[in-house]
Amino acid sequence: xxxxxxxxxxxxxxxxxxxxxxxxxxxxxxxxxxxxxxxxxxxxxxxxxxxxxxxxxxxxxxxxxxxxxxxxxxxxxxxxxxxxxxxxxxxxxxxxxxxxxxxxxxxxxxxxxxxxxxxxxxxxxxxxxxxxxxxxxxxxxxxxxxxxxxxxxxxxxxxxxxxxxxxxxxxxxxxxxxxxxxxxxxxxxxxxxxxxxxxxxxxxxxxxxxxxxxxxxxxxxxxxxxxxxxxxxxxxxxxxxxxxxxxxxxxxxxxxxxxxxxxxxxxxxxxxxxxxxxxxxxxxxxxxxxxx
Amino acid sequence: xxxxxxxxxxxxxxxxxxxxxxxxxxxxxxxxxxxxxxxxxxxxxxxxxxxxxxxxxxxxxxxxxxxxxxxxxxxxxxxxxxxxxxxxxxxxxxxxxxxxxxxxxxxxxxxxxxxxxxxxxxxxxxxxxxxxxxxxxxxxxxxxxxxxxxxxxxxxxxxxxxxxxxxxxxxxxxxxxxxxxxxxxxxxxxxxxxxxxxxxxxxxxxxxxxxxxxxxxxxxxxxxxxxxxxxxxxxxxxxxxxxxxxxxxxxxxxxxxxxxxxxxxxxxxxxxxxxxxxxxxx
Numbered sequence: 001x002x003x004x005x006x007x008x009x010x011x012x013x014x015x016x017x018x019x020x021x022x023x024x025x026x027x028x029x030x031x032x033x034x035x036x037x038x039x040x041x042x043x044x045x046x047x048x049x050x051x052x053x054x055x056x057x058x059x060x061x062x063x064x065x066x067x068x069x070x071x072x073x074x075x076x077x078x079x080x081x082x083x084x085x086x087x088x089x090x091x092x093x094x095x096x097x098x099x100x101x102x103x104x105x106x107x108x109x110x111x112x113x114x115x116x117x118x119x120x121x122x123x124x125x126x127x128x129x130x131x132x133x134x135x136x137x138x139x140x141x142x143x144x145x146x147x148x149x150x151x152x153x154x155x156x157x158x159x160x161x162x163x164x165x166x167x168x169x170x171x172x173x174x175x176x177x178x179x180x181x182x183x184x185x186x187x188x189x190x191x192x193x194x195x196x197x198x199x200x201x202x203x204x205x206x207x208x209x210x211x212x213x214x215x216x217x218x219x220x221x222x223x224x225x226x227x228x229x230x231x232x233x234x235x236x237x238x239x240x241x242x243x244x245x246x247x248x249x250x251x252x253x254x255x256x257x258x259x260x261x262x263x264x265x266x267x268x269x270x271x272x273x274x275x276x277x278x279x280x281x282x283x284x285x286x287x288x289x290x291x292x
Numbered sequence: 293x294x295x296x297x298x299x300x301x302x303x304x305x306x307x308x309x310x311x312x313x314x315x316x317x318x319x320x321x322x323x324x325x326x327x328x329x330x331x332x333x334x335x336x337x338x339x340x341x342x343x344x345x346x347x348x349x350x351x352x353x354x355x356x357x358x359x360x361x362x363x364x365x366x367x368x369x370x371x372x373x374x375x376x377x378x379x380x381x382x383x384x385x386x387x388x389x390x391x392x393x394x395x396x397x398x399x400x401x402x403x404x405x406x407x408x409x410x411x412x413x414x415x416x417x418x419x420x421x422x423x424x425x426x427x428x429x430x431x432x433x434x435x436x437x438x439x440x441x442x443x444x445x446x447x448x449x450x451x452x453x454x455x456x457x458x459x460x461x462x463x464x465x466x467x468x469x470x471x472x473x474x475x476x477x478x479x480x481x482x483x484x485x486x487x488x489x490x491x492x493x494x495x496x497x498x499x500x501x502x503x504x505x506x507x508x509x510x511x512x513x514x515x516x517x518x519x520x521x522x523x524x525x526x527x528x529x530x531x532x533x534x535x536x537x538x539x540x541x542x543x544x545x546x547x548x549x550x551x552x553x554x555x556x557x558x559x560x561x562x563x564x565x566x567x568x569x570x571x572x573x574x
Binding site: 002004005006007008010011013014015017018019021022023024025026027028029030032033036043088091092094096102103104105106107108109110111112113114115116119120121123124129131134135138164167168169172173176214215218221224225227228232246249250253254259262263266267269270273274277 | 309310312313316317319320321322323324326327330338339343385386388389391392393395396397398404407408411413414415416417418419420421422423424425426441442444445446448449452467471476477478481502505506508509513523524525527528531538541542545548549552553556560563564567568571
């Protein structure tokens with residue numbers, strides 16, 4: 001048995017195809033991004049080594065910092081919305097008729113392509129015929145805002161469909177975690193006289209703390225690297241008012257053909273995601289994980 | 293508190309809970325209902341009838357028009373075959389790796405597993421510029437192969453993660469008796485392990501189908517010819533030509549999301565299982 005299952009040739013045959021793919025398609029590009037970020041390069045011509053010039057320029061680039069600020073703002077909004085999803089999940093995981101159908105309905109937006117969602121929300125936000133402003137004028141609002149053209153609100157206008165897209169995903173995860181709590185624990189707490197609030201606060205939430213931590217990491221990192229919807233809906237505009245890190249990178253690399261500078265942004269994004277993951281894990285680290 | 297007041301309070305509480313849950317459901321589903329309705333209306337009706345008025349008569353000609361006039365059929369076909377090929381290879385290669393990691397004995401397996409798991413966290417945008425350059429050099433830019441390769445590479449980690457839980461729970465006795473009977477590793481893998489893992493293969497297949505069908509950044513960056521575009525990027529261009537025809541835009545969007553919605557309707561439990569397993573380890 002052991003001999004058959006230790007056959008080096010078989011192991012190589014099974015592991016190498018997939019391993020080579022992620023090395024060539026994921027790990028080598030990551031290193032190359034770091035390398036290109038030290039170059040001045042238009043993507044076609046010669047590369048010239050400029051050391052840290054791209055990063056020095058980045059530090060002074062107010063548009064870059066604005067996009068970083070926007071990405072962080074999205075991260076804050078996403079994490080805050082997790083609280084809402086927790087409340088919905090706690091209710092949904094109680095004795096609710098139709099809970100299964102409800103969580104399926106919540107999940108539907110997450111299954112659609114970002115382009116379809118973006119195109120749909122472009123119509124919803126349409127100044128005169130969109131669903132939102134038609135509804136507002138039905139309510140008697142005379143001068144509804146132009147959601148995507150007004151630089152002071154455009155950022156929040158693109159956040160809403162992103163939250164809409166992912167709500168069902170987090171509710172699904174919390175729901176599954178809450179349903180995983182052994183009913184004996186809940187019953188024991190009820191016998192001890194715990195009311196529903198205490199049950200939620202002191203028993204259920206601590207028991208799914210591990211899952212909550214994971215979702216915080218997912219929400220923060222997912223927000224920092226977010227791209228699709230914003231790129232399709234506004235392209236970062238008007239005038240950079242909805243620019244985020246990834247869309248700024250895309251614009252610099254594939255629109256202005258400044259591949260070196262784009263790589264510096266892309267590499268900064270990677271570092272940011274790694275640091276954020278590490279920091280959240282550190283901050284939410286507890287000595288004892290709840291066991292049950 | 294008197295018992296009757298307590299029951300009364302509880303009823304009000306439950307009512308408010310249901311109100312909240314239905315409100316969230318409404319927010320999630322109404323935009324799509326609105327989309328379905330305006331995809332069956334003409335501009336006159338979109339602009340002049342109430343928001344959620346039923347299209348009467350439903351203008352199915354919007355769907356016929358965008359399918360016949362545009363390249364939607366071509367984009368649809370591209371999405372279909374690229375998704376199919378990517379999914380088959382992703383699930384097969386991931387099954388090989390997961391089998392070797394959970395069942396076979398070798399020193400570096402934890403390092404290799406670590407490489408796949410860290411791959412989950414890497415933002416794809418940080419790989420985009422070198423990948424563009426790489427595909428340019430190997431003449432795969434504007435070639436569907438670049439999309440198939442990146443689809444496979446970037447979905448291997450999550451597929452392996454979903455497979456791991458299932459493989460770890462498989463009993464080992466079956467393999468032992470297979471080896472006793474003189475079965476080779478390959479035969480064991482294809483005739484014993486793969487059939488036994490069919491439930492999780494279905495899960496990973498559906499999850500991969502959804503991700504590949506919806507893939508946007510790679511197609512948008514690597515593909516420039518219309519003939520290779522997939523539905524996600526194709527509808528983006530297509531809608532550009534129809535900026536003022538709401539019915540045509542609605543019909544195009546409906547065609548692009550319908551396959552996923554149909555799959556979800558029949559296999560929602562599998563999809564939910566896959567999403568949960570892909571997000572949280574174990």
